[in-house]
Amino acid sequence: MKSLVILGSTGSIGQQTLDVAAALPERFEVLGLAAGRQIDLLLDQVRRFRPRYVAAADEAALAARADALRTCGARVISARELSTLPEADVVVAATVGHAGLEPIVAALAAGKDVALANKEAIVAAGPLLARVARRTGARLLPVDSEPSAIWQCLQGEVGTPDEPHLATLVGLAPSGRAVARLILTASGGAFRDWPQGHLSRVRPADALRHPTWRMGPKITVDAATMMNKGLEIIEAHWLFGVPYERIEVLLHRESIVHSLVAFVDGSMKAQCSLPDMRLPIQYALTFPERVARPSVAHLDLAAVGALSFGHVPPERYPCLSLAREAGQHGGTYPAALSGANEEAVACFMAGQVAFTDVAPLVAAALDRHAPVWEPEIDDIRQADELARAVVRERAAAAAQPVSAVRAGAERSDAGAAGSA
Ligand SMILES: NC(=O)c1ccc[n+]([C@@H]2O[C@H](COP(=O)([O-])OP(=O)(O)OC[C@H]3O[C@@H](n4cnc5c(N)ncnc54)[C@H](OP(=O)(O)O)[C@@H]3O)[C@@H](O)[C@H]2O)c1
Known part of the structure; x- marks a missing residue:
């Protein structure tokens, strides 16, 4: 018990x-x-x-x-x-x-x-x-479906049963041994099929219609901008100790393959299930056991038929590049990114800014960020607060400054690495 x-x-x-x-x-x-x-x-x-x-x-x-x-x-x-x-x-x-x-x-x-x-x-x-x-x-036990999928794929590859939690948090180095790449899957969010020109006109209610998952409002908007996948790149980096350049994002519309690990010998492992968060939640809570839960629907691959995979178009999802860059910079940059994004999403949900303003607002906060490289909790709190303040200031200053910072975001997107 x-x-x-x-x-x-x-x-x-x-x-x-x-x-x-x-x-x-x-x-x-x-x-x-x-x-x-x-x-x-x-x-x-x-x-x-x-x-x-x-x-x-x-x-x-x-x-x-x-x-x-x-x-x-x-x-x-x-x-x-x-x-x-x-x-x-x-x-x-x-x-x-x-x-x-x-x-x-x-x-x-x-x-x-x-x-x-x-x-x-x-x-x-x-x-x-x-x-x-x-x-x-x-131990930090992943609940998010993508890190959970990677965690499940890594079982038996690195670590031992009494070092179940892998990677950097228990001092293991999977990146130096069997793992070539971590591959996070992404559904593409609510607007994956919308013409790009329509994105500036979407309403908060549109952004909350995720095609495959039912989630809280903030993560659903993050899925539509793909900031969610950007945050997961940083999450996976810290949980599994794999460098950013070996963490990729793959578009996968059906949300059946929750993520994959590519190994140095050319093999890949994927974790599949129906999109139901109770599965990764339960896995984290019963780990290392797998337990039958009454009335769980099981995946029927024949009924699913086909699964699709593709590259993520970077120009459509500028938040993904912003997150990867913030992670690579390190220090308090990821805290500033996350705080700015939380505030920008709140401004969008309140009808203050357009959906397409989220990335430029985050970019503006990152441009103004003065990093601390080995932060304590107070530095992280301050980075979060200052980034939010930049976003609030820009959002309150109405259309002109937001479009002005958009140019800045486009500049950073152009120079971004972006594996997707
Ligand atoms: N939902 C998913 O499927 C999913 C999947 C993967 C990862 N996640 C992650 O899991 C986390 C939760 O997501 P969610 O979708 O469950 O969000 P959610 O439905 O919006 O729920 C958020 C929870 O946090 C509480 N909360 C909000 N602000 C708070 C504050 N200032 N102090 C204390 N509690 C506060 C809310 O309380 P009240 O409602 O009582 O205000 C609610 O219980 C997020 O980080 C998300 O990225 C979610």
Whole structure:
């Protein structure tokens, strides 16, 4: 029986983690739940799963439900306390964005295994998370479907059963041994078939219609810009210790192959399943075991018929190049990239800027960034805040400055590496 703490339990990943826990009650106990602002949903979850501890960013709204929580036997504590509870075996990090970083650092510092969905945290603070995890022996277990696929493909190739978590975080060097390339697959997002000229007119509701996955709003917009894949390049770099030039992106519309590893002998391994996040969530939680979960739909390749693969057109997805460059620069550049992107996506969702302004706004923040090369958590926080401030300033200054920075973004795209 593992005791789970779920940060971001009211979100898409959080709710699917609870589905997994509910389906495997003999394996998982829900010890603590943390939400942002959806307190009614949190309360429903508390009634159903009876966690001993709860936290929420909206502390006032949570305090207003104190009686109901007490009746269910749940104590209100902070997200930080929740992530370091002595009784917790695994902390599921399913908060979206930079807000999730500090509880993750606290969990790793307390020696807790972290099942990581919150990719923005490892993007902003990869070296810091790696350092803390190495010091305490805590593991970062990938939840995101692409890193999970790579993790699954690497089983039996590097590491040993008692060093299950591979790569840099346990001091292994797969890049120097069997692995030639990591290949992340990308669906292309909501606008993959739209004429490029129409992209400046898309509405937030259009961006939320992902062709294959049902996810939270921020990651769905990131999938449409392909910033999501850019963040995953940086995530994979830190999780698996493979240099950026050997991490590629492959367009794969069907979202059946979740990623691949190419080996030095010319072999490739791919991990396939139906697009259902409960599978990688469960794999992280039961690792190294694979467990049958009732009522799971299995992949029928004959029914799928054909799978397609292709190159990513770089001119269509400038965010991908921006992310790769930020990762290659290192230091606080990825934190600035991620903070700027979070803010630019929020501005787009609020109708303040166009979809095609997201990349130029991020590029403007990166242009203005003054990096710290070996950052501590305060440097990362500051990089995030300053990058957001640049984006807010540009977005508020209406059309002219946004189109002015677009020229800057086009300049950086032209010089970008871009494997896709
Ligand atoms: N969804 C997927 O299929 C998927 C796949 C791979 C990776 N991921 C990654 O997993 C993470 C979560 O994604 P998601 O799609 O589940 O997002 P989501 O549906 O938007 O959920 C986000 C969660 O974070 C909470 N939250 C937001 N702001 C917060 C704050 N300031 N403080 C504390 N909690 C806060 C939300 O709480 P309230 O709702 O209560 O406000 C919610 O529980 C992201 O990093 C994403 O990139 C998601």
